[in-house]
Amino acid sequence: MKYVQVVILKRAGEFDDPLTYSIPKGLEFECRTGRGAKVPLRNQFVNGIIVKENMDLPEEIDEKKVKPIKEVLNFSLTAQQIELAKKIAKYYYTSLTRSLRLMIPTAIWKGKLDEPKKRYYRIRRRGDVTAPTDIRGSKQKEIIEALTGQEKVPESDITTSKATIRSLIKKGIVEEIEKPSYEKSDYKIFPLKDFKHKLTSDQEKIIEQIICSTKPVLLHGITGSGKTEIYLRIVLEAIKKGKQSLLLVPEIALTPQMIDYFKDYFGPHLALFHSKLSDGQRAEEWWKVRTGYAPLMIGSRSAIFAPVQNLGVVILDEEHEWTYKQESAPYYQAHHVGEMLSDLWGSQLILGSATPRLESIHKGKVGDYTYLRLAERINKKELPKIRIIDLCDEFKQKNFSILSRALKNKIEERLSDKEQVILFINQRGLARAVVCRDCGYTEKCPHCEVSLKLHRDSQIRDPRSEIRNDVLICHYCGFATPTNIICPECKSPYIKHVGIGTQKVEEEVGKIFPEARIIRADSDTTRLKESFGPIYKAFKDKKYDILVGTQMVAKGLDFSNVSLIGIILADVGLHVPDFRSHERLFQIITQVAGRCGRGESVGEVILQTYQPEHHAIKMASEYDYEDFSNNELKFREKLSYPPFNNIIKFTVIGDDLEKLRKHIEVEVEILEDIFKANDLDFKIIAAPALIPKMSNRYYYHVLIRSKNPHVIFDHWKVPRGWRIDVDPIHTT
Ligand code: ADP
Ligand code: ZN
Ligand code: ZN
Numbered sequence: 001m002k003y004v005q006v007v008i009l010k011r012a013g014e015f016d017d018p019l020t021y022s023i024p025k026g027l028e029f030e031c032r033t034g035r036g037a038k039v040p041l042r043n044q045f046v047n048g049i050i051v052k053e054n055m056d057l058p059e060e061i062d063e064k065k066v067k068p069i070k071e072v073l074n075f076s077l078t079a080q081q082i083e084l085a086k087k088i089a090k091y092y093y094t095s096l097t098r099s100l101r102l103m104i105p106t107a108i109w110k111g112k113l114d115e116p117k118k119r120y121y122r123i124r125r126r127g128d129v130t131a132p133t134d135i136r137g138s139k140q141k142e143i144i145e146a147l148t149g150q151e152k153v154p155e156s157d158i159t160t161s162k163a164t165i166r167s168l169i170k171k172g173i174v175e176e177i178e179k180p181s182y183e184k185s186d187y188k189i190f191p192l193k194d195f196k197h198k199l200t201s202d203q204e205k206i207i208e209q210i211i212c213s214t215k216p217v218l219l220h221g222i223t224g225s226g227k228t229e230i231y232l233r234i235v236l237e238a239i240k241k242g243k244q245s246l247l248l249v250p251e252i253a254l255t256p257q258m259i260d261y262f263k264d265y266f267g268p269h270l271a272l273f274h275s276k277l278s279d280g281q282r283a284e285e286w287w288k289v290r291t292g293y294a295p296l297m298i299g300s301r302s303a304i305f306a307p308v309q310n311l312g313v314v315i316l317d318e319e320h321e322w323t324y325k326q327e328s329a330p331y332y333q334a335h336h337v338g339e340m341l342s343d344l345w346g347s348q349l350i351l352g353s354a355t356p357r358l359e360s361i362h363k364g365k366v367g368d369y370t371y372l373r374l375a376e377r378i379n380k381k382e383l384p385k386i387r388i389i390d391l392c393d394e395f396k397q398k399n400f401s402i403l404s405r406a407l408k409n410k411i412e413e414r415l416s417d418k419e420q421v422i423l424f425i426n427q428r429g430l431a432r433a434v435v436c437r438d439c440g441y442t443e444k445c446p447h448c449e450v451s452l453k454l455h456r457d458s459q460i461r462d463p464r465s466e467i468r469n470d471v472l473i474c475h476y477c478g479f480a481t482p483t484n485i486i487c488p489e490c491k492s493p494y495i496k497h498v499g500i501g502t503q504k505v506e507e508e509v510g511k512i513f514p515e516a517r518i519i520r521a522d523s524d525t526t527r528l529k530e531s532f533g534p535i536y537k538a539f540k541d542k543k544y545d546i547l548v549g550t551q552m553v554a555k556g557l558d559f560s561n562v563s564l565i566g567i568i569l570a571d572v573g574l575h576v577p578d579f580r581s582h583e584r585l586f587q588i589i590t591q592v593a594g595r596c597g598r599g600e601s602v603g604e605v606i607l608q609t610y611q612p613e614h615h616a617i618k619m620a621s622e623y624d625y626e627d628f629s630n631n632e633l634k635f636r637e638k639l640s641y642p643p644f645n646n647i648i649k650f651t652v653i654g655d656d657l658e659k660l661r662k663h664i665e666v667e668v669e670i671l672e673d674i675f676k677a678n679d680l681d682f683k684i685i686a687a688p689a690l691i692p693k694m695s696n697r698y699y700y701h702v703l704i705r706s707k708n709p710h711v712i713f714d715h716w717k718v719p720r721g722w723r724i725d726v727d728p729i730h731t732t
């Protein structure tokens with residue numbers, strides 16, 4: 001007798017381990033890995049996926065207790081998907097149920113396992129009798145005319161009532177047939193139209209190198225260097241070999257031009273996957289890939305789990321974007337999943353960016369990736385000049401406005417030329433940091449080199465303590481120090497916490513330029529996912545003169561009439577207490593600047609800061625990625641941050657701060673012993689989370705840094721309630 005293991009689909013958490021079932025007679029052939037199956041569980045039948053086939057009964061299981069599979073379903077995952085789910089469960093330390101869930105759209109999880117079908121009608125064939133006789137009324141005649149000479153006509157093309165059709169079916173004149181909505185298409189039909197562009201010689205060279213590479217490719221190409229066209233050609237190369245491809249973008253709502261571009265070449269055969277789709281729509285797109293109807297899927301992060309049947313290439317555009325990391329269980333990183341996929345399929349992986357992640361650059365340097373560079377824009381168009389304005393100077397000149405004199409003058413000029421302006425506010429950095437207005441000095445942790453965060457009435461210290469002072473805290477190591485009343489560098493008393501909101505900027509700019517039409521785009525005004533679309537369109541249609549916005553205006557959008565961009569306070573990005581804050585700031589400055597000068601004029605960027613000498617700011621303003629990344633990698637190596645070490649982050653939550661600390665202390669000691677016993681270098685830090693207290697619960701992080709932090713899982717059981725984030729993107 002042979003057995004299979006089945007993962008139950010519905011209840012994650014309750015049945016995390018696969019269950020063993022026996023194979024009934026006659027189903028031996030169907031009970032294969034990946035196949036859906038209905039199985040008995042307690043008093044009912046539930047759906048699951050076979051994850052292991054043809055096995056002998058494990059010794060610890062009593063044969064009498066094993067029940068047979070009830071039936072197999074019309075639904076299956078590929079063997080590669082099952083393999084991938086297992087790898088993800090192992091690396092991200094999650095259950096197989098959780099990782100399988102990534103591969104199956106919710107609607108299907110919930111039981112709609114059948115392939116979508118379409119209904120058609122045709123004239124019933126009955127031997128040699130061809131002319132239907134018993135037809136009454138104009139409506140029936142109309143239908144017969146529509147069906148005559150047609151192989152089959154889809155239900156949606158029939159305009160008369162259902163009743164008319166039904167009576168014709170009853171009479172045996174018309175018959176109804178059902179066919180799958182999506183069938184594998186003939187890949188020879190792509191591209192559906194001629195190419196818009198002739199490739200430049202640079203593009204041709206890159207494409208050749210990509211095709212020859214046996215390793216993942218890091219395509220480092222400045223904004224506007226024509227990467228999209230390269231993606232298109234590579235996807236078509238894969239299609240020539242009968243293979244499907246996945247093109248991932250950070251956020252699909254922000255890439256309408258890219259999708260339109262690909263639609264031209266693939267028409268309806270382009271599957272789209274993003275968070276705005278309903279469950280039903282997601283299932284539909286999933287089937288387009290599953291059946292082979294769509295040779296290409298474009299989507300955000302989760303599209304990496306599309307059910308391809310033969311994978312050619314996975315592309316991550318703007319690979320540096322943080323949306324490629326899922327920030328809830330199982331906390332996977334799309335780059336890493338892409339690497340797993342290319343191992344499983346022998347397929348290609350391409351990571352494209354103007355400002356690659358330091359992890360990716362490092363892999364390029366050590367030879368894990370093939371590094372390719374596109375250093376010029378198409379048509380040699382210049383990047384806009386970035387001019388740095390020192391806000392300490394403005395302060396000394398008694399200009400206390402949000403706008404420096406230079407930026408104010410420039411805005412005035414552009415408004416009178418009827419050109420548009422974007423004012424950018426880095427919102428991610430709104431965490432409180434302390435900066436000296438006179439000299440730009442910032443408070444940093446002496447041990448970790450990250451910014452200290454200001455806590456008012458700190459609850460992090462002993463809650464019973466009477467002392468209620470402001471305190472600066474390091475969220476990496478817990479280092480705490482009272483705030484300085486005067487700047488330790490220049491003795492100025494103007495050392496204060498900084499941070500400006502979009503609303504404040506909108507108000508102030510409105511006061512200075514009462515005649516300007518201003519629109520704001522931030523998480524308040526675009527709370528509904530759809531609402532950035534209308535703002536984008538209105539601004540593009542020149543209904544507004546100034547767009548005040550956060551991160552979302554920095555993405556791949558094309559604003560051709562924008563000739564001036566103001567970065568209101570670049571420093572804010574430096575104060576995020578995270579070792580990646582410089583990298584992030586460099587990326588965001590480059591991206592924001594890339595929105596400018598896409599039309600006729602070259603455009604200009606004004607960057608305001610209290611730290612004009614800061615390395616990340618200086619290098620970004622010169623577009624000097626090489627110098628920046630070399631320097632930053634040295635810093636990371638010195639302090640053993642990734643990519644020179646790996647991090648696992650645990651989040652631990654408790655109602656009682658004292659108990660929580662004790663509990664963490666005990667576990668950390670166990671963890672330390674494991675590393676020592678395994679002779680591994682390590683660093684374990686337990687510190688309050690960036691937001692240390694929410695609705696009366698305390699949040700702590702335990703950060704483990706080591707070459708091989710995974711070793712802990714072999715010797716230690718993760719305590720209940722500890723959230724596990726492997727390779728976290730946010731470390732505080
Ligand atoms: P990137 O993705 O690298 O930022 P894009 O793909 O947006 O750059 O390309 C910039 C512009 O150049 C686009 O308008 C694109 O249509 C155009 N383009 C790309 N390749 C060519 C080419 N071979 N000839 C002419 N124009 C091109
Ligand atoms: Zn100072
Ligand atoms: Zn520290």
